[in-house]
Amino acid sequence: MLQVPVISVVGWSNTGKTTFLEKLIAELKKRGYRVGTVKHHHGSIELDKPGKDTYRHARAGADAVVIASPEKVGLVRTTEREWSLQQLIALLPDMDIVITEGFKKENTPQIEVYRHGVSERPAAKAEQLIAVVSDIDLEREVPVYNWNDAAGVADLIEHKFLR
Amino acid sequence: MLQVPVISVVGWSNTGKTTFLEKLIAELKKRGYRVGTVKHHHGSIELDKPGKDTYRHARAGADAVVIASPEKVGLVRTTEREWSLQQLIALLPDMDIVITEGFKKENTPQIEVYRHGVSERPAAKAEQLIAVVSDIDLEREVPVYNWNDAAGVADLIEHKFLR
Numbered sequence: 001m002l003q004v005p006v007i008s009v010v011g012w013s014n015t016g017k018t019t020f021l022e023k024l025i026a027e028l029k030k031r032g033y034r035v036g037t038v039k040h041h042h043g044s045i046e047l048d049k050p051g052k053d054t055y056r057h058a059r060a061g062a063d064a065v066v067i068a069s070p071e072k073v074g075l076v077r078t079t080e081r082e083w084s085l086q087q088l089i090a091l092l093p094d095m096d097i098v099i100t101e102g103f104k105k106e107n108t109p110q111i112e113v114y115r116h117g118v119s120e121r122p123a124a125k126a127e128q129l130i131a132v133v134s135d136i137d138l139e140r141e142v143p144v145y146n147w148n149d150a151a152g153v154a155d156l157i158e159h160k161f162l163r
Numbered sequence: 164m165l166q167v168p169v170i171s172v173v174g175w176s177n178t179g180k181t182t183f184l185e186k187l188i189a190e191l192k193k194r195g196y197r198v199g200t201v202k203h204h205h206g207s208i209e210l211d212k213p214g215k216d217t218y219r220h221a222r223a224g225a226d227a228v229v230i231a232s233p234e235k236v237g238l239v240r241t242t243e244r245e246w247s248l249q250q251l252i253a254l255l256p257d258m259d260i261v262i263t264e265g266f267k268k269e270n271t272p273q274i275e276v277y278r279h280g281v282s283e284r285p286a287a288k289a290e291q292l293i294a295v296v297s298d299i300d301l302e303r304e305v306p307v308y309n310w311n312d313a314a315g316v317a318d319l320i321e322h323k324f325l326r
Contacts, residue, residue: 018216022223029224036227036240037220045230045237047210053181053264057200060185061192064199064255067208070245074208075238075254077199082233091238091254092227101216 004036005097005161006089007130010104011113011123016147017101020113020133023150028097031154033162036095038088040102047076097162109160111153114138131156167199168260168324169252170293173267174276174286179310180264183276183296186313187320191260194317196325199258201251203265210239260325272323274316277301294319 009024011017021037028035047067048055054065064077075091085106092098104110104123112124114134122129132140133147145152172187174180184200191198210230211218217228227240238254248269255261267273267286275287277297285292295303296310308315 018219022219025220025223025225034226035224036229037217037225038229038231039217039220041217041230041232041237043232045210045232045235047208047237047239054200054202054204056181056185057188057202057264060188061198062188062200063197064258066199066201066251066254067204068201068246068251069204069206069208071241072208073238073240073242073246073251073254074204074210075236076210077236077255078234079231079236083231083236088229088231088236091229091236092240095227101220 004089004092004095006085006100006108007097007157007161008100008103008106008108008110009113010102010110011115012119015113015115015118015123016135017113020147020150021099021101023148024099024153027150027154028157031158033096034094036092036098038085038092038098038100038103045076047074097157113147115147130160167252167255167258169248169263169271170260170320170324171263171266171269171271171273172276173265173273174278175282178276178278178281178286179298180276183310183313184262184264186311187262187316190313190317191320194321196259197257199255199261201248201255201261201263201266208239210237260320276310278310293323 009017025035054067057065067074109130110124110128111131114132116136129142131142132144135147138144188198217230220228230237272293273287273291274294277295279299292305294305295307298310301307
């Protein structure tokens with residue numbers, strides 16, 4: 001079902017997942033890949049500011065609002081129930097790779113961000129874990145990268161999923 | 164190509180297109196339809212606030228960012244060139260009807276919002292015009308509705324496109 005390769009960056013809160021993801025996205029972009037990301041969000045999702053036109057469409061009850069500029073497209077839509085990762089990925093058919101932040105219950109390959117003093121036990125599922133990114137040296141059954149080594153992780157991703 | 168019925172609310176600036184659309188959306192929702200809207204946007208399109216996680220993904224170079232809550236999904240993506248209306252509509256496959264605000268150059272059926280003193284000449288294409296919504300009485304070859312009569316316009320839309 002998932003034609004675009006999907007990998008998940010997982011880890012407990014405050015391990016620095018977003019910071020590592022920023023480095024990884026920038027590295028993959030530098031190598032010429034089209035990168036999409038997916039994340040859960042627990043607050044409200046708005047595309048526009050209060051008073052602006054598409055905000056008014058949404059407030060009037062529109063189930064979905066699309067806005068288009070010459071360089072970007074934005075969509076916000078209601079869903080009857082929480083969408084599966086597959087439904088979310090289907091919004092990104094033309095990416096070379098999709099990276100989720102979190103979604104650790106899904107069966108995607110996982111990279112765990114480990115931070116000394118924060119990560120007390122593994123966040124990733126052992127059978128899906130392909131790498132660990134850490135601020136300290138660790139012994140693991142999968143490759144462990146220093147968390148500044150986005151290039152090393154990008155090499156692994158290219159090798160496993162993009163060639 | 165367009166399986167979901169698509170109609171366009173057109174009119175010159177400051178005729179009250181968004182205000183009329185709010186009423187029409189609310190009326191169609193009251194009748195049980197799933198309504199999507201599409202609009203051009205000339206500023207930046209952001210899904211998240213500066214400093215928040217998906218904003219950081221986008222700033223790091225992600226070509227597309229999806230966020231998902233239990234009730235909503237949001238997507239912002241870059242496009243190589245401005246997407247066609249058909250590409251935009253393809254984001255909304257499960258709506259009962261899609262209403263565009265503007266897009267008057269497209270070949271969709273058009274409803275013109277006319278406002279006395281503002282609308283000096285027609286904004287809609289005569290061959291696509293299905294109705295006019297106006298703040299004054301007008302003589303036209305298509306039905307003319309008072310601009311508070313969202314119910315009348317919804318009747319027309321139901322009759323022409325939703326039955």
